[in-house]
Amino acid sequence: MSSTAPKQERSAPQCASESAREAESKASETCALLGVTEDSPITVADPGCPIVGIGASAGGLDAFRRLLGRLPPDAGLAYVLVQHLDPDHTSLLATLLAGATRMPVLDVVDGLTVERDHVYVIPPNCTLGVHHRRLLLLERQEERGLHLPVDYFFKALAKDVGAQAIGVVLSGTASDGTQGLAAIKAAGGITFAQDEASAEHFGMPGSAIAAGCVDFVLSPGEIATELVRIVHHPYLHQPGYDSADELFANESELSKIFMILRARTGNDFTLYKRTTILRRIKRRMAVHKLDRVSDYVHYLQTQPTEVSRLFDDLLINVTGFFREPDAFETLREQVFPIIFDRLSSDSGGEFSARRRVRVWVPGCASGEEAYSLAILIIEYLGERAHGTTIQIFGTDIDVHAIDKARTGLFGDEIVTQLSPARLRRFFVKVAGGYQITKGIRDLCVFAVQNLVKDPPFSRLDLVSCRNLMIYLGLPLQKRALQTFHYALDANRFLMLGASESIGAQAELFALVDAKGKIYLKKSNAPRLDHGFMPPVFAAADEDSMVRRTRATRGPADLGEATDRLILKHYSPAGVVISSDLEVLHFRGETGPYLNPLPGAATLNLLKLARPELAFELRVGIQKTLATGEAVRQERVWLRHDGEETWVGIRVLPMDPDASTSGRMLILFEEQPVGEVDHAAAGIGETGDTAADARISALNRELTSTREYLQSIIGEQERINEELKAANEEIQSANEELQSTNEELETAKEELQSTNEELATVNDELENRNQDLGEANSDLTNLLASVNLPILILGPDLCIRQFTPQAQRLLNLIAGDLGRPIGNIKPNLEIPDLEERVHAVIDQVSVQEFELQDREGHWYSVRIRPYKSLENRIDGVVIAFIDVDVLKDSQRLSKALEQEQRLAALVRDADDAMTVHGFDGRILAWNPAAERSYGYLEPAALASRSEDLMPEDALAVHRAMIARMRNHERVEPFMTKRLTADGRHLRVLIHPTALLDANLQPYALATTERILTESSKN
Incomplete structure (x- = not known):
């Protein structure tokens, strides 16, 4: 289990008015951070309005329309649409969507407050965030070449509104939105993804579904219906903690x-x-x-x-590589030097060879934390890594997360979490994302384990348990910390998350770095007794659970408070001990009765007790262990601080069966000397002196000693008898063991022979495994290096392998491996694919044909049989060769031929043909124009078109240019032209607009036929 940091309390900022700007300066600064200016309208955000974030890319416009078209205008939700837009062009998305819904559709402006039953659309060339329900526009953010606006907004939405966040991912390519949906789900929100049947591009929805962070997989219309159904559920309108x-x-x-x-x-x-x-x-x-x-x-x-x-x-499996980078930097600077740079006394002060370092990552989720530590260790050690044995154990109770961690395959989104250097060094680009290198994977061992129930690891150097204990109750937190203390080696380290601490377990760990939450195990911490801890998973009825909870939150009961005061002032001092006489708990002032001896520290009661009390304590404890009943020792003499006193000792069993559990309560009751003297003498008010009482006490002690020694002698005789019987049994067993030993010697020889055979087989398997690994690496590099889209299908038409180029061409993801090709919606449709594949397999032949993708791109497709090493046909290999350039060259050749014919036609035409720019320049002038107007081509090209017209023809010419600029069609018309010798000619003009690549007019061509000569200037 991995986790996210807890949500922080949020309060809406208030902007200062102009009249109180100086008094409200702090509020003004807050507004500036939010992007709200003094002129911005200030409205109160609707606290009960869930916000629906909708992300899409290619094919998203149609999905947006279908979704909005099925939503009623008064559902009580706010909708924010995040689309991948061209940063260099103005977006018409809001205008296009306005006709699909009766709700207001608005382009987001900075600082806009979200209101229910409104639709907000992200503008181009920016990143959208949300803070205190205000939409904020940031500069377009690209992390290492990736622009992920959907992920960014979804994560901000999850942090801002928590359980009131709803995430929807519609049609699109790549994987944007997957991490954002995971964040919304971890915050308690609800998530949707478009189904494959209705999605034009299934990359974004498919990535989110494969990551397991989607609650509903529906068509856009069905998503709208489901939103309307759940909007009124109390969960979406009560986002706070439950009472x-x-x-x-x-x-x-x-x-x-x-x-x-x-x-x-x-x-x-x-x-x-x-x-x-x-x-x-x-x-x-x-x-x-x-x-x-x-x-x-x-x-x-x-x-x-x-x-x-x-x-x-x-199991909130939200994690990432190098989360909270400052904590990892603290590890590098303060922890690793102690763990790795320990000097070896027998190596001349150099780094200790073959050092074994063990790290445990409980709650590792999909393994990013464990792999991050492995990468950090390898970077820190450098060349010394070859002489160090590193073991990193990652555990979690989620089987699926552990399986993913073992594969070490992660999506393209990790590009935003890792530096380019780390990505190149420790990852390999494969179909569907990036895979951690085998060297790093070999350092990490992943297993399913329950932290508070299963046995822990031991002799560890570092435990990294981050953002897990925030989800545990106090008893489980205590148990987890005790487990970590047991698992760590002496003076080794524990790292917790930013929102976690050791709480009341300060006797177990010492703080090393407060910011990085790194602690050091205290090697001299007292040994913990788990006997008093209630079983972690003991069944608890409702009443006991309620009583425990109410006890933590309600005021103390008056009777209980009274009892505590009475016990504090009038109860005798005492200790609780275990069956091995170890002190578990001190109660009251025990100083007069216990006096630690010099030497090693100990909690053994008989070594702590004063010599006068040790014998009576031993006798009383043995009687209680033997009988299970309470024992009282009266009138035990004690000298303390130069004064003599009498002490009563009580030994009380803590449990019904003291002989089994062994826990006992020892109470010391001080008795006044005068009362003890009279009681000892047994003569009331007329008795003996204190010396006589002392002699009587010594006599009783002597009698008790004799009884005790007699019991020891009897016990010793019984033990001797048992030892004799045991000795005879041992002699008999020894003879049997000698016979067994001979049989074991024979079996040993057989095992040695078998072991040699196994060693030989193991060597062969290791060599084959190495060869297989090299072959796999060669194949991976070959497929990655071949700049061709190649798809390998099995005989059942299921996808077996594909190259990165095929992934982009056919719209594939890593999860498509093993899926039938018929379930995929590729960008390139292959007609009669199933029949062609079966024909290639059955006929062992090769098929070649050409086809176009949806964008008109040409490919030559080659389908050949897939042959195994046994020369068995086991599928087909489909290669796509880009022949669009060849097609373009053919088309260009035809176009050049056509252009040459057109140029010849223009050159030999009898009518004048000219080209005029909208700025008045003459761009082309054919020979017929030279003959008609008397201007040679160089002179005409150096002139402006209006210089060749009389004054009364300029207005008509300018009107024609204005109409053509506005994409209007101009019919042939008659006008005048001015010749080089000053004559005016009446001509018939046929104008035609010339368009650029964006279909925008940039010039006009005219065909001009001379009708008559009007006059001379």
């Missing part, structure tokens, strides 16, 4: 849920933090539209698959 009264009311039903979870998963969540558990349960209730916990218990009993989904929800 203690509600916890008490649901305690019985919660116990049933815990029982069902324990029966199915083997994990008990009873002592996990109750508010967190209840919130996750209510999230599942909101998903299924259930209002009462009892209804959800019935749903769990009738729908077994829901138990697994609830278990996955309770």
Whole structure:
């Protein structure tokens, strides 16, 4: 289990008015941070309005329309659309979507407050965030080449509104939105993704679904229907923590849920933090539209698959590489020098060779934390890593997360978490993302383990348990810290999350770095007694749970307070001991009776007790252990601080069977000397002196000693008899062992022979495994280096392998491996694929053909049989060769031929043909124009078009240019032209607009036929 940091309390900032700007300067600074100026309208955010974040990329416009078209205008939700937009062009998304809904559709402006039943659209070339329900525009942020606006907004939304966040991922390529949906789900929100059948591009929804962070997989119309159904559930309008009264009311039903979870998963969540558990349960209730916990218990009993989904929800697997980088830097600077740079006394002061370092990462989730530590250690050691044995243990109770951690395969989003140098050094680019290198994977061992129930590791140098204990109750936190203390070697380190601490366990760990939350194990910490700790997973009824909870929150009972005062002032001093006479607990002032001896520290009662009391204590304890009854020793003489006194000793068993548990309470009762003297003499008011009382006490002590010695002698005789019988049995057993030893010698020889055979086989397997690894590496590098889209299919048409180029061409993701190709919606449709594949397999032939993708790009497709090493046909290999350049060259050749023919036509035409720019320049002038107007081509190109026209023809010419600029069609018309010798000619003009690549007019071409000569200037 991994976790996220707890949500912080938020309060809406208030902006200062102009009249009180100086008095409210701090509020003004807060507004400036939020992007709100003094002219910005200040409105109060709706506290009960859930916010729906909707992300999409390619194909998202149609999905947006279908989703908004099915939403009523008064559903009570706010919608924020985050689309991948071209940063260099103005967006018309809000205008295009306005016709699909009756709700207001607005382009986001900085500092805009979110209101219910409004649709907000991200503008281009920016990143959108939200803070205190205000939408904030930031500069476009690209982390190492990736622009992930959906992830950024979803994460900000999860932090801002928590359980009132709803995330929706629609059609799009790549994986943007996956991390954001995970953050929303971890914060208690509800998540949706578009299904494959309705999505034009399934990359973004498919990535989120494969990551396991989606509650509903539906079409856009069905998502709208589901939003309307769940919007009125109380969970979405009560985002705060649940009250203690509600916890008490649901305690019985919660116990049933815990029982069902324990029966199915083997994990008990009873002592996990109750508010967190209840919130996750209510999230599942909101998903299924259930209002009462009892209804959800019935749903769990009738729908077994829901138990697994609830278990996955309770395990908040939100993690990443190098989270909280400052903590890792503290490890490098303060912890690693102590762990790794220890000098070896026998190596001349150099680094100790073959040093073994052991690290434990409990709650590792999908392994990012463990791999981060491995990378950091390798970077720190450098060349010394080859001489150090490093073992990193990652454990979690989530089987699926452990399986993912073992593969070490992560999506493209890790590019934003790692530096380019680390990405190149420790990761390999594969289909579907990046895989950690084998050298790093070999350092990490992942296993399913329950931190508070299963046995821990031991002799560790570092335990990194970050953001796990914030989800545990106080008893489990105490148990976890005691487990870490046991697992760590002396003077070794514990690292916790930023929101965690050791609490009341300061006797176990010492603080090393407060900011990095790094602690050092105290090697001299007292040995802990688990006997007084209640069983962690003991069944607790509702009444006991309520009593414990109320005791922590309510005022102390008057009777209990009175009892505590009486015990404090009038109860005798005493100690609680175990069966081996170790002191477990001190009560009251025991200084007059216990006096530690010089030497090694100890808690043994007989070594702590004063010599006068040691014998009586031993006798009383042995009687209690033998009989299980309380023993009272009266009139024990004691000298303390030069004064003589009498002490009564009581030995009381703590449990019904003291001989089994061994815990006893020892009480010391001081008795006044005068009363003891008279009681000892037994003569009332007329008795002996204190010396006579002392002699009587010594006589009683002597009698007790004799009885004690007699009992020891009897016990010794009994033990001797038992030892004799045992000796005879041992002699008989020895003869049997000698016979067995001979048989073992024979078996040993057989085992040695078998071991040699196994060693030989193991060597062969290691060599083959090495060859297989090299072949796999060669194949991976070959596929990555071949700049061709290649797809390998099995005989069942399931995807077996593909290159990165094929991933982009066919819209594939890593999760598509093993899926039938018919279930994929590629960008390139292959007609009759199934028939072609079967024909290639059956006929052992090769098929080649050409086809176009949706954008008109040409490919030559080659399908050949896939042959195994045994020369068996086991599928096909499909290669896509880009022939679009060849097609373009063919088209260009035809275009050049056509252009040459057109140029010849223009050159030999009888009519004047010219090209004029909209700025008045003459761009082209054919020979017929030279003959008609008398201007040679160089002179014409150096002139402006208006210089060749009389004054009364300029207005018509300018009007024609204005109309053509506005994409208007101009019919042929008659006008005048001015010749080089000053004549005016009447001509018929045929104008045509010339368009650029963006279909925008940039010039006009004219065909001009001379009609008559009008006059001379």
